[in-house]
Amino acid sequence: MGGVWGFGVGGVVGGGKARRLPRVVRERQMLDAAVRSFARHGYQAASMDEIAELAGVSKPLVYLYLNSKEELFTAVIRREAQALLGVVAEAVVGRGGPPDERLWAGLLAFFSYAAEHPDAWTVLSVRARTQGEPFAGEAARMRDEITAFVAGLIGEAAREARGGGGVAGRGGAAVGGREVEALAQALVGSAESLASWANATPGVTAKEAAATLMDFAWSGLGNLMKSERWSPR
Amino acid sequence: MGGVWGFGVGGVVGGGKARRLPRVVRERQMLDAAVRSFARHGYQAASMDEIAELAGVSKPLVYLYLNSKEELFTAVIRREAQALLGVVAEAVVGRGGPPDERLWAGLLAFFSYAAEHPDAWTVLSVRARTQGEPFAGEAARMRDEITAFVAGLIGEAAREARGGGGVAGRGGAAVGGREVEALAQALVGSAESLASWANATPGVTAKEAAATLMDFAWSGLGNLMKSERWSPR
Numbered sequence: 001m002g003g004v005w006g007f008g009v010g011g012v013v014g015g016g017k018a019r020r021l022p023r024v025v026r027e028r029q030m031l032d033a034a035v036r037s038f039a040r041h042g043y044q045a046a047s048m049d050e051i052a053e054l055a056g057v058s059k060p061l062v063y064l065y066l067n068s069k070e071e072l073f074t075a076v077i078r079r080e081a082q083a084l085l086g087v088v089a090e091a092v093v094g095r096g097g098p099p100d101e102r103l104w105a106g107l108l109a110f111f112s113y114a115a116e117h118p119d120a121w122t123v124l125s126v127r128a129r130t131q132g133e134p135f136a137g138e139a140a141r142m143r144d145e146i147t148a149f150v151a152g153l154i155g156e157a158a159r160e161a162r163g164g165g166g167v168a169g170r171g172g173a174a175v176g177g178r179e180v181e182a183l184a185q186a187l188v189g190s191a192e193s194l195a196s197w198a199n200a201t202p203g204v205t206a207k208e209a210a211a212t213l214m215d216f217a218w219s220g221l222g223n224l225m226k227s228e229r230w231s232p233r
Numbered sequence: 234m235g236g237v238w239g240f241g242v243g244g245v246v247g248g249g250k251a252r253r254l255p256r257v258v259r260e261r262q263m264l265d266a267a268v269r270s271f272a273r274h275g276y277q278a279a280s281m282d283e284i285a286e287l288a289g290v291s292k293p294l295v296y297l298y299l300n301s302k303e304e305l306f307t308a309v310i311r312r313e314a315q316a317l318l319g320v321v322a323e324a325v326v327g328r329g330g331p332p333d334e335r336l337w338a339g340l341l342a343f344f345s346y347a348a349e350h351p352d353a354w355t356v357l358s359v360r361a362r363t364q365g366e367p368f369a370g371e372a373a374r375m376r377d378e379i380t381a382f383v384a385g386l387i388g389e390a391a392r393e394a395r396g397g398g399g400v401a402g403r404g405g406a407a408v409g410g411r412e413v414e415a416l417a418q419a420l421v422g423s424a425e426s427l428a429s430w431a432n433a434t435p436g437v438t439a440k441e442a443a444a445t446l447m448d449f450a451w452s453g454l455g456n457l458m459k460s461e462r463w464s465p466r
Contacts, residue, residue: 044365100454100455103454129363130362130364130365130369132275158458175457181434182431182437182445183448186424186426186445186446186449187423187449189425189426189427190420190426191419191422193419193421193423193425194419194422197415198415204411208415212412212419213419216450216453217419218455219455220450220452220454220456221336221390221420221451222452222453222463223453227394230455
């Protein structure tokens with residue numbers, strides 16, 4: 001282990017405190033710094049020098065831990081996407097109550113995360129997608145995972161509605177199969193678009209964005225025009 | 234003018250027919266070829282050789298008309314975005330009838346265009362955005378224009394609903410100002426997401442995609458769960 005630390009922790013060598021930080025903490029600092037740097041400058045223009053400086057470590061240590069700028073960017077995309085999926089899942093999964101209350105909880109968690117971690121949101125929604133392969137593919141896989149999760153929730157809600165006496169519509173079922181997937185795509189697309197707009201528009205809170213999307217996605221424009229907004233029971 | 238044509242129309246020199254094509258037609262052929270090539274390979278990997286070959290002209294003629302690969306790509310983004318906005322506007326603007334019927338007409342026009350011009354949709358939704366500046370900025374401006382158009386329609390529908398006896402909601406108005414902009418962002422985001430999914434999913438028709446989005450955006454998930462789908466009056 002001495003060899004690893006001896007590889008250089010830059011200006012903090014001899015500071016004592018910094019040297020004793022466990023690897024997992026150091027790595028987190030580097031990834032935090034990388035998120036800021038990639039969000040600000042994009043993948044190409046971000047420099048390993050800046051990332052090392054922001055993390056308070058030497059550049060060789062960044063390479064030792066994360067191997068290359070490419071692997072660092074991939075690690076950032078994965079970590080941020082999993083974190084985002086994590087907070088949304090935590091807000092929704094295992095939570096009882098009616099589907100609209102669960103959707104509200106999930107949307108609020110999503111918009112709060114995007115608002116509180118604007119750099120992470122910029123990396124996921126812009127930087128990862130605009131950098132070509134392999135990053136765009138990585139970002140697409142993460143988005144597929146999130147969409148599949150949302151489709152699961154919509155499917156569950158649809159089954160509950162049927163089981164709970166929901167009237168069968170065209171084709172005998174409320175919502176099913178491919179339509180669930182399509183609705184999940186629509187919901188994810190609207191949430192992405194609204195989160196980027198909210199982060200770019202001064203004064204829009206996460207709660208306001210979540211409420212607007214709830215009105216749109218749950219009540220629909222038709223009811224909104226009649227001033228029938230969604231509201232918690 | 235002889236100088237221009239003499240600059241080379243490749244293998245078709247002397248063919249007579251090809252040489253007499255007016256500039257505007259030649260240019261359209263080049264842009265058509267460029268859309269296919271940029272959609273297939275992306276901006277970087279697309280070659281001016283392939284574009285010239287697909288257009289049936291010489292490479293120098295492509296440069297003579299469009300100046301550079303960068304200008305050609307910018308011209309493609311502008312043409313395709315204007316065409317898309319054009320078909321949607323044509324389906325909606327000046328059309329009477331209730332707002333839901335107008336939204337349906339607009340969505341059907343949008344999904345039909347994306348389905349019938351998959352290369353154009355790929356260029357606008359993926360290629361233009363993933364290529365960095367100046368193209369991402371160009372694509373963003375085009376998207377802003379489309380979102381402003383959609384916001385205008387939603388605002389109009391909201392005013393009609395108010396004027397037509399719509400019940401005033403929170404704050405005394407059905408929908409207004411910043412919320413209209415937010416709803417437009419949500420609608421545009423869901424349409425983009427669904428169009429890309431529809432084009433990538435075998436067997437999904439433009440009509441099916443438009444119907445799903447109508448159910449989602451107009452009726453809302455809440456009513457869909459109760460099997461209350463949107464349907465034309």
